[in-house]
Amino acid sequence: DAKTTQPPSMDCAEGRAANLPCNHSTISGNEYVYWYRQIHSQGPQYIIHGLKNNETNEMASLIITEDRKSSTLILPHATLRDTAVYYCTRGTGGSYIPTFGRGTSLIVHP
């Protein structure tokens, strides 16, 4: 039970925004949403996390719905190097022990 649901695959044109959705309808009030990505033959890399406010860093933006049942990771200007599997997970504080589902395989094409 991955506790989150993501589409298995998406594609995006280079230079366009990539919007990756995640459903976490059973999330509890103190659980954060975390996003990672895994480029082929590397370990997963942390991208961003948030609780209820939208978050932005140098890699991406995270939009969490008001009811917190879903979120969207936004890569504003996707490049070929953003081709990877993206994982959405959830958890709380020091006891954050994430369960990873199959993620979304994003392919960015020229």
Add this chain to the structure above:
Amino acid sequence: DVKVTQSSRYLVKRTGEKVFLECVQDMDHENMFWYRQDPGLGLRLIYFSYDVKMKEKGDIPEGYSVSREKKERFSLILESASTNQTSMYLCASSSIGTVNSPLHFGNGTRLTVT
């Protein structure tokens, strides 16, 4: 930057061998994790540790054990390797001192058991 180093990128072992996978992190993190990753199954948690000499079973601990004698090092042990343990093994660490600290992963060890 946090660095999580796994000692081998590729390993080939024979059925029945005892196998040690080593992981070292350099950021004084309390938590360390071992996952395995198989096509179509995502990452599955084998064991984790939140302190020296402490360990907790994850979702698929059968056939594995772990050792954490020093804070920076977390070893995964296959007592008698079997072909169904052929997989990619990923180590990760995180801090409990930082609220909601994410996991930092190594680049994995691809183990083949023949």
